[in-house]
Amino acid sequence: MSVGSIVLVVVALAAVGYILGRRRALSTSTATATRLHSLPGYYGQTVALFVAVPALLLLMAWLFVQPVLIESRVNGMIPDSIIPEGGARSLVMADVRQIAAGLDAVLSQTELTEEALDDGRVDSSNVRKRLAEVGVALGGNVPAEVFEAAKAYRRSADIGNLAVTVAVLGVALTLGIWSLRSIHPKMRARNVSENFVKALLIGSSTIAILTTAGIVASLVFETINFFRMYPASEFFFSTVWNPQFRGGSELGILPLLWGTLYISLVALLVAVPIGLLIAIYLADYAGPSLRSFAKPAIEILAGIPTIVYGLFALITVGPFLRDWIAQPLGLGNSSSSVLTAGLVMGVMIIPFVSSLSDDIINAVPQAMRDGSYALGATQSETIRRVILPAALPGIVGAILLAASRAIGETMIVVLGAGAAAKLDLNPFEAMTTVTVKIVSQLTGDTEFASPETLVAFALGLTLFVLTLGLNVLALYVVRKYREQYE
Known part of the structure; x- marks a missing residue:
């Protein structure tokens, strides 16, 4: 059976x-x-x-x-x-x-x-x-x-x-x-049933914790195996990424980290200002009818598959930037670039910033607004000096969520930024990210126990530690501002 x-x-x-x-x-x-x-x-x-x-x-x-x-x-x-x-x-x-x-x-x-x-x-x-x-x-x-x-x-x-x-x-x-x-x-049948529900809730919470522990453990153990085959100093400090599946590989992470942070920075520079301005307008300026239409329309962007964004970057945004900006200025001839992937990724994560920031701004007590108006402040002054500082912890959380989404994106980078691992400041040059190389190293007919395959786990663990560090930094900022307004 x-x-x-x-x-x-x-x-x-x-x-x-x-x-x-x-x-x-x-x-x-x-x-x-x-x-x-x-x-x-x-x-x-x-x-x-x-x-x-x-x-x-x-x-x-x-x-x-x-x-x-x-x-x-x-x-x-x-x-x-x-x-x-x-x-x-x-x-x-x-x-x-x-x-x-x-x-x-x-x-x-x-x-x-x-x-x-x-x-x-x-x-x-x-x-x-x-x-x-x-x-x-x-x-x-x-x-x-x-x-x-x-x-x-x-x-x-x-x-x-x-x-x-x-x-x-x-x-x-x-x-x-x-x-x-x-x-x-x-x-006491009711006690038996309710105890089961309690155990189910505890088990569900435990599964989430154990899943995180399992992910970390799998990354750590395979990363240890990788560093037994490849020197950690060369992995963390080498500026060359050149995997050769027949030996002689150079597996430096610095070009991949640079590409990841560069593309994510461009995406955040697009998404954070636009998303925050959208949230402020919807929360304090837009009427109920416009808000009921505009917010769902913006959130549709979050439901579009990333492959569609990638095709949009490859077919429309990349050629436009190449033909109208990069080539006339002599900055590059490729449609795949950091700016292409960053712009499209920024559009994709706008709803993460705008929707969450809108909810946080609406959660600020009305009494704080009324007190500001009573002291003679204008609406814009109230937003700048009262509402935004009070909502800052939630806004930081929204930006962090958007940053995590940008750092973990793969398909847009593959189609929009290319697969070249390099250290370059030119935003019109093709680059790649850690997530793209994790996929490429784990696919294909290669032996799993080779350094060229196990390096994917070292890349994943590094990305995990980087994201964890960003979360800790954000927590510090949030607590600092919370102490100021409590």
């Missing part, structure tokens, strides 16, 4: 448990003439929770454990003699998994029996032909050991699926029957 089928059966059992639990609570209350401690629905919820939650937790745990157990067992069946020279065992295991999946399709779509396949009564050429018929492409001569490992992988997966089906459904039925028989009028 597939995982989706198991989940549907468990959900159906939980629904049946809810109905039976509610009915049993009402019947026991009527039979004993005793008032229920909780509403009847809570008793049904208790049975449904005991049916679904442990069973689904067991299913999730098994889905994590089963691949590890199967691959560790099958991995031991592959001798070192069939590992290609210069290749990795993981590549052979990938073939094993592909063939195993293909064997399942062969058994389901052809007349080949499982006994004939396991007993070896079908030659490898016939199996290869039938694997090709179901879409499994095998290049070269696949060793017999790989076929045997694939058959063992498939058998282990089938046994595991059967075992988890029996275990999950058994746990659901057992706990469902036990919780159903435990119902009595004095049972």
Whole structure:
């Protein structure tokens, strides 16, 4: 039984448990003439929770454990003699998994029996032909050991699926029957249900924390592996980025950091003034009818896919800047440039600044405005000397969000700024960012354990630390101004 089928059966059992639990609570209350401690629905919820939650937790745990157990067992069946020279065992295991999946399709779509396949009564050429018929492409001569490992992988997966089906459904039925028989009028069913909701909320918060910890851990461990192969001093202080996947690479991060900060600065120089002026106008000058139309219209910019912005930069903005500004002034001949990507990215992040700043400005107490007007200040003076200083912490947060969005953008940079890693002040020159190189280093047919691939994790960790430092600096600024106005 597939995982989706198991989940549907468990959900159906939980629904049946809810109905039976509610009915049993009402019947026991009527039979004993005793008032229920909780509403009847809570008793049904208790049975449904005991049916679904442990069973689904067991299913999730098994889905994590089963691949590890199967691959560790099958991995031991592959001798070192069939590992290609210069290749990795993981590549052979990938073939094993592909063939195993293909064997399942062969058994389901052809007349080949499982006994004939396991007993070896079908030659490898016939199996290869039938694997090709179901879409499994095998290049070269696949060793017999790989076929045997694939058959063992498939058998282990089938046994595991059967075992988890029996275990999950058994746990659901057992706990469902036990919780159903435990119902009595004095049972505190509402407390059980509310405690589950509390545990769910705590679990959701924990998942967010653990996800962040997992991201940081994965970056740190792979970065350590990278620095064992490549000197950290050259990575952080070299001004040359020249990866060579056959050795002799120069992997200096400084050109990538410069391109990232340069393009992000141009984007913020476009987005922050325009977004802030939009927010001030909508909050204090625009009428209700104009505001109800203009704010959603501006926020549409945030919903446009970044690939559309990238195409706009490549086809329209880049050629315009090249033909009308860069070439006449002798500053460059390329349509891909820092200014192209920065301008388009700035337009994209305008809603992040304007919408959040508008909400923050509207949250400033009206009493502060009224007090300023009472002292004789004009509307513009009130905005400059009262509203903006009071809303500064939120505005800083909006700018930070826009900066994070700009630093992490990839598609606009690929199409608008190019892929050249260089240190240059000319905004009409093509440059690139850290995120673009992370993508390029992790794609392609390169060995994962090579420095040229692992450098992507070092780049990601550096970008993470840079963003964290910006957030800490913003926190310092926010607290300083908050102390001034409290």
